[in-house]
Amino acid sequence: MDLFSNLALGFATAASPENLLFCLIGVLLGTLIGVLPGIGATATIAMLLPITFQLEPVSSLIMLAGIYYGAQYGGSTTAILINMPGESSSAVTAIDGYQMARKGRAGAALSIAALGSFFAGTVSTFLVAIFALPLTALALKFGAAEYFSLMIVGLVSSIALAHGSIVKALAMVALGLLLGLVGTDIYTGTPRFTLGIREYADGLNFVAVAVGVFGVAEILRNLEGEKTRTLLMAKVSGLLPTRDDFKQMMWPVIRGTGIGSALGILPGGGAILAAFASYTVEKRLSKHPEEFGHGAIAGVAGPESANNAGAQTSFIPLLTLGIPANPVMALMVGAMIIQGIVPGPNVASEQPALFWGIIASMWIGNLMLVVLNLPLIGLWVKLLTIPYYVLFPIIMAFCSIGVYSVNSNVYDLYAVAFFGLAGYALVKLRCEPAPLLLGFVLGPLLEENLRRAMILSRGDATTFVTRPISAFLLLIALAVLVVVFLPSVKKKREAVFTEED
Amino acid sequence: MKSLSFDTTNALCGALFIGLGGFFIYQCFSLDLGTAFKMGPGYFPLVLALILTLLGIVILVQSTRVEGEPIGPVAWRGMLFILPAPIFFGLTVRGLGFVPSLFFTALIACFASQKMKPLTAIALSVALTIFSVAVFSYALGLPFERFGPWVRM
Numbered sequence: 001m002d003l004f005s006n007l008a009l010g011f012a013t014a015a016s017p018e019n020l021l022f023c024l025i026g027v028l029l030g031t032l033i034g035v036l037p038g039i040g041a042t043a044t045i046a047m048l049l050p051i052t053f054q055l056e057p058v059s060s061l062i063m064l065a066g067i068y069y070g071a072q073y074g075g076s077t078t079a080i081l082i083n084m085p086g087e088s089s090s091a092v093t094a095i096d097g098y099q100m101a102r103k104g105r106a107g108a109a110l111s112i113a114a115l116g117s118f119f120a121g122t123v124s125t126f127l128v129a130i131f132a133l134p135l136t137a138l139a140l141k142f143g144a145a146e147y148f149s150l151m152i153v154g155l156v157s158s159i160a161l162a163h164g165s166i167v168k169a170l171a172m173v174a175l176g177l178l179l180g181l182v183g184t185d186i187y188t189g190t191p192r193f194t195l196g197i198r199e200y201a202d203g204l205n206f207v208a209v210a211v212g213v214f215g216v217a218e219i220l221r222n223l224e225g226e227k228t229r230t231l232l233m234a235k236v237s238g239l240l241p242t243r244d245d246f247k248q249m250m251w252p253v254i255r256g257t258g259i260g261s262a263l264g265i266l267p268g269g270g271a272i273l274a275a276f277a278s279y280t281v282e283k284r285l286s287k288h289p290e291e292f293g294h295g296a297i298a299g300v301a302g303p304e305s306a307n308n309a310g311a312q313t314s315f316i317p318l319l320t321l322g323i324p325a326n327p328v329m330a331l332m333v334g335a336m337i338i339q340g341i342v343p344g345p346n347v348a349s350e351q352p353a354l355f356w357g358i359i360a361s362m363w364i365g366n367l368m369l370v371v372l373n374l375p376l377i378g379l380w381v382k383l384l385t386i387p388y389y390v391l392f393p394i395i396m397a398f399c400s401i402g403v404y405s406v407n408s409n410v411y412d413l414y415a416v417a418f419f420g421l422a423g424y425a426l427v428k429l430r431c432e433p434a435p436l437l438l439g440f441v442l443g444p445l446l447e448e449n450l451r452r453a454m455i456l457s458r459g460d461a462t463t464f465v466t467r468p469i470s471a472f473l474l475l476i477a478l479a480v481l482v483v484v485f486l487p488s489v490k491k492k493r494e495a496v497f498t499e500e501d
Numbered sequence: 502m503k504s505l506s507f508d509t510t511n512a513l514c515g516a517l518f519i520g521l522g523g524f525f526i527y528q529c530f531s532l533d534l535g536t537a538f539k540m541g542p543g544y545f546p547l548v549l550a551l552i553l554t555l556l557g558i559v560i561l562v563q564s565t566r567v568e569g570e571p572i573g574p575v576a577w578r579g580m581l582f583i584l585p586a587p588i589f590f591g592l593t594v595r596g597l598g599f600v601p602s603l604f605f606t607a608l609i610a611c612f613a614s615q616k617m618k619p620l621t622a623i624a625l626s627v628a629l630t631i632f633s634v635a636v637f638s639y640a641l642g643l644p645f646e647r648f649g650p651w652v653r654m
Binding site for chain 1: 550588590607614
């Protein structure tokens with residue numbers, strides 16, 4: 001079996017002492033920032049990205065991936081204990097998890113979340129392994145037109161999954177694409193939109209934009225109304241769920257894993273949407289829907305499994321097609337490029353150790369998380385007592401160091417300040433930053449493939465609809481767009497996102 | 502605007518997108534557009550900028566129909582101290598060197614919160630600088646000059 005020999009190679013790579021260490025650092029860091037509200041995985045990975053330049057490619061990607069799914073675990077701790085999502089994807093967990101904690105069952109809620117996540121992580125790691133090769137084979141058939149259409153699907157889905165107004169999200173994509181085009185035109189060498197600043201000839205630095213839009217803007221938002229957090233309990237006891245708890249969590253976990261795995265592949269906010277979808281399904285299927293919102297076990301187990309599965313499977317489009325499904329994956333693209341790896345279908349065949357190593361490390365990382373997190377819960381709880389005003393100067397300092405060390409360009413630091421301001425202004429104007437960042441990453445790729453496809457077809461735009469795969473992809477994009485504009489869906493979508501706030 | 506109720510947030514947002522779109526359109530005029538067959542550097546950006554402007558107009562028009570929530574509190578103090586921090590780091594990291602530059606960057610950022618006391622701020626900045634120098638400069642070996650030409654005698 002190819003799958004097993006590949007997985008064996010992956011585990012051999014991921015289990016080397018060095019990679020185990022970086023996996024551990026990654027998941028610990030991820031849990032840390034997941035626990036702390038106010039810094040997300042996106043900003044942390046953006047900050048650490050330049051530092052990974054010093055590491056081996058496999059180690060650095062394993063660590064960054066660990067931060068991402070570690071944050072999903074950590075986020076649920078905060079959600080359960082202080083009714084505040086440490087990560088946006090654990091917002092749903094806060095609803096029932098916090099109620100469980102108020103009833104004195106915080107320990108059980110934390111264990112259910114961790115065990116559910118571990119189960120989901122295990123299943124979805126295997127899904128990634130199973131789907132990786134067939135999708136890679138399909139991707140190798142892709143020409144410029146197909147890539148263009150695929151990216152359109154990605155951008156359109158990111159709009160569908162963004163909060164708030166669809167028109168605004170579309171505008172954010174357009175703006176992101178335009179910002180991505182800043183720099184030298186690849187075909188003619190003409191500088192574009194650089195305002196005569198030579199330092200921007202290579203384009204705006206992706207890390208600077210991400211840190212500004214996600215890190216700095218988030219800090220500013222948190223500084224608006226400084227509140228002191230109230231911790232529900234300093235000591236968490238009774239970690240082990242009862243036999244009855246296990247019975248109640250089994251099916252929600254399985255369903256959550258399925259939902260999460262399916263939705264994680266979709267470009268956009270995979271993990272977040274997965275958690276909401278799972279919560280809705282569990283509430284619908286439950287024999288006691290009235291328990292939801294008052295500490296239902298299914299309301300913790302389902303969404304927690306779903307968001308972890310979603311986080312995991314969102315690696316599929318990245319690893320097979322080289323197309324990022326969300327801002328974190330976009331940063332992973334950045335990390336791969338820093339290491340000289342061109343993300344895309346060729347990674348699996350050219351760098352099998354790297355490819356399968358990352359997949360195997362996800363399972364190892366999940367195991368570490370479940371083993372470490374439950375005993376360490378006391379430590380994480382202590383961390384929650386650190387006041388925010390101590391945290392953000394630290395974040396700002398690390399942001400500055402991180403961005404500067406990418407290529408020692410001081411203009412990148414000015415870009416951080418500028419995009420911090422811009423990001424904050426856009427948040428205040430109720431615009432979602434995720435589509436902007438996705439557009440920013442895909443901008444140059446989209447243009448390049450569009451121009452190449454047009455040259456290949458001798459200026460005939462029908463090439464996008466006459467090639468079957470491309471036509472099919474565009475049809476999906478169109479369908480998504482039509483669906484989100486349907487009045488009934490629009491209303492439901494608004495309802496889902498208001499529930500989150 | 503007594504009788505006409507409109508959503509200030511969305512009006513501003515629409516205006517912003519129109520402005521940005523206009524800026525990019527204006528910039529595109531100096532670029533070669535080319536044809537659909539052989540697109541020049543200005544073709545794709547111009548299309549995008551036109552879309553952006555159009556969406557801005559849609560948002561602006563929509564904003565006159567409904568009344569929205571107000572923008573809410575703005576973190577003026579935060580902006581005043583957070584945004585200059587990376588700029589300061591950029592201006593001084595080569596001249597002052599990594600150590601003093603980072604110390605002042607952290608110190609500036611500290612004052613963004615009303616709750617921070619001066620002594621805590623200094624203590625935090627010192628600790629942060631020591632930690633960063635140990636990790637980034639010594640352990641990871643990032644090529645920073647610890648003390649730059651401005652502070653060397």
